[in-house]
Amino acid sequence: MTSDVDVRLEGVTKLFGKTAAMDDVSFDVRKGEFYCMIGPSGCGKTTALRSIAGLIVPDAGKIFIKGQDMSGVPTHKRPISMVFQTWALFPHMTVFDNVAFGLKMRGVPEAEMKQKVNEALGLVRLTGLENRHPRELSGGQQQRVGVARATVLHPEVVLLDEPLGNLDAKLQAQMEIELKFLHKQLGITFIYVTHNQGQAMTLADRIMVMNMGKIEQEGPPSEIYNSPHSIFVARFVGESNLVKAKATAAKGSLVSLESEYGAFDGPYGEDSKKLVGTSVAFIVRPERVRIGKDAQTTRYHLDGALKSTVYRGSEVTYLVDIRGVEFRARKQLGDAEYEEIPDGKPVKIGWNVEDITVLDKTSVVKGYDVERAILGA
Amino acid sequence: MILLADRPPPKRVWDVGPYILVLPALTWTLIFLIGPLVQIVVMSFYTPVQLSYVPIFTLSNYVKAFTNPTAQASILLTLEYSTIVAGVSVLLAYPVAYFLANKIQSQTLKTALLVALIIPFWIDWTIRTISWIPMLGTNGVLNGVLMGLHILSEPSPLFLYSDFATVLVMIQSYVVFVIGPIFLALAKIDPLLYEAAAASGANRIKQFYHITLRLSLPGVAIGAAFVFVASMGDWATPKVIGRIATTAGQFIYNSQVYLNWPFASAVSVIITGIALIIVIALFTGVNLRQLF
Numbered sequence: 001m002t003s004d005v006d007v008r009l010e011g012v013t014k015l016f017g018k019t020a021a022m023d024d025v026s027f028d029v030r031k032g033e034f035y036c037m038i039g040p041s042g043c044g045k046t047t048a049l050r051s052i053a054g055l056i057v058p059d060a061g062k063i064f065i066k067g068q069d070m071s072g073v074p075t076h077k078r079p080i081s082m083v084f085q086t087w088a089l090f091p092h093m094t095v096f097d098n099v100a101f102g103l104k105m106r107g108v109p110e111a112e113m114k115q116k117v118n119e120a121l122g123l124v125r126l127t128g129l130e131n132r133h134p135r136e137l138s139g140g141q142q143q144r145v146g147v148a149r150a151t152v153l154h155p156e157v158v159l160l161d162e163p164l165g166n167l168d169a170k171l172q173a174q175m176e177i178e179l180k181f182l183h184k185q186l187g188i189t190f191i192y193v194t195h196n197q198g199q200a201m202t203l204a205d206r207i208m209v210m211n212m213g214k215i216e217q218e219g220p221p222s223e224i225y226n227s228p229h230s231i232f233v234a235r236f237v238g239e240s241n242l243v244k245a246k247a248t249a250a251k252g253s254l255v256s257l258e259s260e261y262g263a264f265d266g267p268y269g270e271d272s273k274k275l276v277g278t279s280v281a282f283i284v285r286p287e288r289v290r291i292g293k294d295a296q297t298t299r300y301h302l303d304g305a306l307k308s309t310v311y312r313g314s315e316v317t318y319l320v321d322i323r324g325v326e327f328r329a330r331k332q333l334g335d336a337e338y339e340e341i342p343d344g345k346p347v348k349i350g351w352n353v354e355d356i357t358v359l360d361k362t363s364v365v366k367g368y369d370v371e372r373a374i375l376g377a
Numbered sequence: 378m379i380l381l382a383d384r385p386p387p388k389r390v391w392d393v394g395p396y397i398l399v400l401p402a403l404t405w406t407l408i409f410l411i412g413p414l415v416q417i418v419v420m421s422f423y424t425p426v427q428l429s430y431v432p433i434f435t436l437s438n439y440v441k442a443f444t445n446p447t448a449q450a451s452i453l454l455t456l457e458y459s460t461i462v463a464g465v466s467v468l469l470a471y472p473v474a475y476f477l478a479n480k481i482q483s484q485t486l487k488t489a490l491l492v493a494l495i496i497p498f499w500i501d502w503t504i505r506t507i508s509w510i511p512m513l514g515t516n517g518v519l520n521g522v523l524m525g526l527h528i529l530s531e532p533s534p535l536f537l538y539s540d541f542a543t544v545l546v547m548i549q550s551y552v553v554f555v556i557g558p559i560f561l562a563l564a565k566i567d568p569l570l571y572e573a574a575a576a577s578g579a580n581r582i583k584q585f586y587h588i589t590l591r592l593s594l595p596g597v598a599i600g601a602a603f604v605f606v607a608s609m610g611d612w613a614t615p616k617v618i619g620r621i622a623t624t625a626g627q628f629i630y631n632s633q634v635y636l637n638w639p640f641a642s643a644v645s646v647i648i649t650g651i652a653l654i655i656v657i658a659l660f661t662g663v664n665l666r667q668l669f
Contacts, residue, residue, distance in 0.1 A: 055572055075575035076583075082576035088569040092591050101587070102577035149577065159576070 005067075006031040006189045007052060007157055012061030014047050021047040022058070023213035029157075029191055034183050036192045036204035040236070043210040045193045049159050052191065054078050066156050076105070079156035083163040087146040089134040095121070095145050096130040102153045120152035123182060140171045147179070151186055160192045164199065176202050197237045201225070209233050212365045231281055232363040240283040241327045247275040247358075255358060257282060261302055261322065266356035281359045288355035289329035291318050291347060292339050298350030302327070306341045320349050421642035428636045438643035448644060451628035456651065458540075458615070458624065459608035462547045463601045469548065470555035470600060475589075477556075478563035491560070494553050502550070506617050509546055513537040513618075543619035547608050554607070555600030562596025563589070594663040602656045609652050 007029040014022040022044045029035045037045040050056040052063055054075035063070045065079055090098050099120055103113045121127050124144040134142055143163060150158050164172045180203055183190050194200055200207050201221045209216040217229045228234035245257035250272040257264045266282050290298050304322035316338055318329045329349050341347055362368055424433040442448045481487045512518045513536035520532040574584045612626030625648045632641035
């Protein structure tokens, strides 16, 4: 095991009744990394986190923290700390005592404890609120106490279970930036669970996408977004226009795709030959779809009618109806001019070869129907 | 929560409805509780004369209560009983409440067990108390069992008409009133707190001490206060099943039998005052607000 691995899961399986919350899951988290586990609810991400914490005992497999096998090691003896979605602050203790709790458990001397608590409270900008009780704090402040309580211990790993899930959107965005900054300052490994893929994109050094107890894909946010391995990942992370197609021929690293919207060439890789004759799908991200005048110069064009426009100031999203299916085209409005198109007006959209991502499987889970799971169809 | 500050304070509208609803209970309390209490306090400052009293202010009743050895002994005995009964009741009730709150998962079973706790109260107090006599007497069940096991060679007279009997029967009567508040306090504790404590390095014992026990203290205080006050005022149990001794209640009763109303009132006020001080001490010692 290399020394830069902080947490390792090896073939971890956990059954709840007959369903596997985790099905032979293995992954490594590197030292100092901000590692995000994302996926729909019930995918097993929280089970994975709680297994690392020792709050759940896996049915099979091993968990290592810093190379040490954690089998049989109770939570309070693991080099971890945890931040909870509902914060789980001790209601009968002041902010100071909440943060000092872990240090007290470890028998840290009074003077050192005081200094460490003040430092931790300073980092989460709560200096001056030491003597308040949790019920006298706002949601954002309570969560900061939760974060301080976990980070003050300087554990090997901080486990965060949807810590921003109970905050409103604006506070979430602010706390995301603070968490990222805090992580950088402390240099501790963070393992973070969320169902909010946008949050994962903002925070993570690496993202792990889980689905039905299995790992769909693992990698840096840009890789997850730009090179999804499956339709599931493509649909779960970010928005996408999905087109079903048949691979008809291979031309070098390109593969020819036959769809109800016409023929396209999509990049795939050297082994594109293996796809020939199979059913595949491809996605085009909304920001890769050109519209109106911009679509005149693209390699491929589709004709449709504008369904509606979502204007957000910094960007605009056009919802275009192409033969009954909605396509999305997004345009950043910086220097670009906002082209107002009346609803119902015929409009052209288009994209180029490099805007296409070919996907040859729906999910790592066999027989998984991504359409049914995502669209509820 | 921040947003609350932005909201204008809700307009207070005078609504007589709730006040009308509380009126019957309020009237009842005023006439039958507050009134007599005031009467007792006033009476305690009157001057006793042979088999009667005159409404002349005096402190002599209090001086007598604090100097009369029988009065002192009766107050101390009552305090002793109440302290032991409250203490033992808490010790007995806590594990039961803990078991009910944390170990019984099924809500149906939980409700059933809570109902079962009040089954003894379906039996009248007198019957319940007198039933202890054949249990504890010299020819009673307890002596029989202990002799059968050769722990005792002859029946012990100490089980009945003794301090033991008084305390035992009082505990039996009041313990359920401690289980309730402790159970409610324990059931309110967010189980995530234990996980948070464990993730901060607290083992099971430390979790119990820092989380469970601390957060259940309001329940303990309410239960203990209830039993303490009830035991202090329990006049009948020691009389029916205890040894020949004078508790504060009996002392007050005896005084008013001789029609010394002012002296009986003074001892009553002292007993009520002691109970009040102990209840206030119990409630300020723990943060009752945790319960609401």
